[in-house]
Amino acid sequence: MSAAPVRHRPSGLAFALASALAFGGAGVFARPLLDAGMDPLQVTWLRLAGAALLLSPIAVRHRRVLTRRPLLILAYGVFPMAGVQALYFAAIARIPVGIALLIEFLGPVLVLLWLRTVRRTRVSPAAAIGVILAVAGLGLLLEVWAGMRLDVIGVALALGAAAGQAAYFLLSDRTGDDADPLAVIAFGSITATVLLLPLARPWNLDRGLLAASMDLGPLPVPGWALALWLGLVCTAIAYFTGIAAVRRLSPQIAGGVAYLEVVTAIVLAWVLLGEALTPVQIAGAVVIVAGAFIAQTAVPGTPEPPAATPTEPDDRPAALT
Template sequence: MPPAPARHRPTGLVFALASALAFGGAGIFARPLLDAGMDPIHVTWLRLAGAALLLLPVAVRHRRLLTRRPLLILAYGVFPMAGVQALYFAAIARIPVGIALLIEFLGPVLVLAWLRLVRRTKVPPAAAVGVILAVTGLVLLLEVWAGMRLDAVGVGLALGAAAGQAAYFLLSDRTGQDADPLAVIAFGSLTATVLLLPLARPWSLDWDLLATTTALGPLPLPGWSLALWLGLVSTVIAYFTGIAAVRLLSPQIAGGVAYLEVVTAIVLAWILLGETLAPVQILGAVVIVTGAFIAQTAVPGTPGPPTDTPPDPIDPDRPAALA
């Protein structure tokens, strides 16, 4: 058992905040590429391929993990890396970024449902309260009484991302201390990049879009800079700072700060994309985040925030967030 890492709250909070901001901007920087006509699966592949290339040195250094834990690497490549991100980007092509991310935040609720209904594990009353709050918030967010004004396919895709995220949490609970978290992310990115090749068919991608200037709100940016941001900032830096946050804080504190990701996404979408929420949807957003947070913290051993690398309270070396 390795010694517990030294805690340093001020630095850890900076890393946790940086991770939440980096993850929160993923949908914002992807949206101009989607609006320019790029297919969501192509945007997903570019993000994963960029991250895989940047993390290749990490994968080479930990290459023994490939033979020791091949099923773990395959599962990470399928669910959190390829599945969650592809479904999330497909969702934001049809519904607002903030709403898609809020629905994805139902991941911890789905974990609790799995534990209770499939594993027959008893969950504390506080967990049930969190589930009820999260579902109530979703009803408010979707304005169900008005016939659900959002695109039903987009909502379904976001729910699929939440399901993939729940699978990621359950995988994280079985990772073990023999797998370096950043190495798992590196191999996960490489695996997902390869697995998505038949679907993404990058040779059919309109590469000219990367050289074309697109508008991120008032900012004219070349497409390649948006793709670079997705791979470098929203994936590599986001994961790295998330891991550092958990090592410098407790997983519970880092997990709580990571919930700022959804706030970041909503604020940036409002400033840069002009996406706004109705007052009742804002109330729903608050209720969802509150319910998901309660659900996540109510069950010992349940991984933390539902964004890109949830922590395990038992293993302080696991990352803090996933989007």
């Protein structure tokens, strides 16, 4: 049994912001590879395989985690890592990207429902309001009404991705002293890499793309450097800081703050790729930030250590032992 996580707002917010920056940059750094003709699932596989390779020494060092927490390792690789990626890409093949992303980011809402109905845990009103605001802001940011088209299977796939995202928050809160977060990410990425192998078919990858120079905004960057950044920063560091944030903020509150990932992605695309924001999108970003701010207020402040109280001298005779 792992010890209950200690909640700590300042460090939790710092980790959450770092995770949002790392996750949010994935689309921007993957864009040159996609524009060069690489299949989206192959880019995803490269991202996970890169993380697995970089974290393999940690996996070897913490190999006992496989026997201590095998179900946690398997679940982390299946749901948050492989499941979200595969289901999301399957969804966008049938429904517009904005709709799929909005449905996927219902994950924090599912977290709230799970905690309230299954675990019978009290959900803070601030956390619930923050998540609701973030979902509304996400709808504005993505301007989902511009591509409304209902496909039952596509919606179901996107909801599967949302369930995988909810599992990410819930499972991250279950890591403890007996399961080092980096070890969980290492084995999770290895599991996801193996699971996505038949879908991504990396043996068909044009390896010349990794050696070619690509444009990241005004900067020429080799393809292998983009793949390395995706594996190290957008996967290994993103998941590690994400787990740290969840354990310090709680799953429902971290879910609200995690919507900053979408804001980060849009802003980075604006700065690096020149993708301008519309006034409605700017309003949506503001609403998301407001929702994240409200959600994080539900974390109790760091308690002050109790002041030492002077003890009165005891004049009673000591008891005989």
